[in-house]
Amino acid sequence: MDPIYLAGVNDPATYINWGWLSISVPNLIVILIMIVLFALAILLPFPKGRDRS
Amino acid sequence: MTTRTADRAPAAKRADIASREWKGPWRRYDIVKEGVIALVVVSILTVLLAGLFSSPDEPPLTFQGWATSAPDNFYATAVQELAGTSTSAGYGPPYNTAADGISVGPLAPQQRFGVTHPVDAANDFVITPLRSQLQSADVTDALATWDSASSDQQTAWATDYDTALTDADGDATKVADGDYGPVPVLAQGLTDMASAGALDGILMSQGVFYQTDFTKQILFLGDGSYLDDAATAAHLQGNTWGMMNETGSYPGQAWLWLYSFWYQIPQFNSDNPDDYLTSHADAIIFYIMAVLSLVLLLLPFIPGLRSIPRWIPIHRLIWRDFYRTQPKS
DSSP states (O other): OOOOOSSOOOSOOOEEEETTEEEEHHHHHHHHHHHHHHHHHHHSOOOOOOOOO | OHHHHHHHHHHHHHHHHHHSOOOSOOOOOOHHHHHHHHHHHHHHHHHHHHHHHOOOOOOOOOHHHHHHHOHHHHHHHHHHHHHTOSTTTTOOTTTOSSSOOOOBTTBOHHHHHOOSSOOOIIIIIIIHHHHTSOOOHHHHHHHHHHHHSOHHHHHHHHHHHHHHHHHTTTOGGGOOOOOOTTHHHHHHHHHHHHHTTHHHHHHHHSSSSSOOOOHHHHHHHHHSSHHHHHHHHTTOOGGGTGGGOOSTTOOOOGGGHHHHHHTTSGGGSOSOTTSHHHHTHHHHHHHHHHHHHHHHHTGGGSTTGGGHHHHSOHHHHHTHHHHHTSOOO
């Protein structure tokens, strides 16, 4: 029996071509998520712990 | 001395900063707890995403698939292996001594390490597989004729047929008459074997019982157009950022963007494979990346580059609570 996946991603990806730059949409999504996480890590305030002093 | 005094001043300033008492808030921090939380979160995410997306499930490339979908190309490649004109047969070290290998200036690693993984294209890819199975009478006779001929005669038969086949645009039925010895029968015998699926198992079984070395299969596949066409279809060619890509709609190795970037420069992938930068692209790009890696490693010691955090003070954003309380310098 063939396995059933909730999301099939074995079909060919869509590629965005911009001049000499070519990037797949899945790669672009991952890169954008990394940039967003980086921005959040910088901008979000540190959680406030119990001050010892 | 003046010089010593000049050196001592910045050093004293650094020591002063390092020994300054921390005036900001303190709080308890448990690195083990943080590590455990990270492990649990990543494990849950891994299981969830694996269940949702699975992993790439591309059908394997096989010799049977090659010989069935492109029999003319497989046949022509078998002839090239016999003639020693295929890419792998003329590669040089580490597989054979047919060429010196790529060198950039005094750096010639292929020559330096020599032939460490010997591959005899004609025998490993054609003759030995044919001999490993019971063949039809004409192939058996062709093998006997090949074995009884001198090495020069074998090469002459195979190169003449390879040239004639190229002149006929790869169509074996249009090859001009000539003395090609047993080469056409051997090439056809191997094509038939591959079409039936026998070659995949036989090439795999060369060597040890539990085979994990697929060098020969990959070299043979790489000599024809089958592997190349599959790579093009899956956007995996080096000159189309293929190093970053993955089969299907999965994200690939995006972190290899810089390594892949150099291959997009026209000088490294020109249409003329004899251009120096194109023919030496792998070696030159490897050295470029090695130099850049050294620069990254030695960043704290490189004047100018090490001052970038002062020009782009992202750390002041991260530790803004602390810097807000500090007097502006």
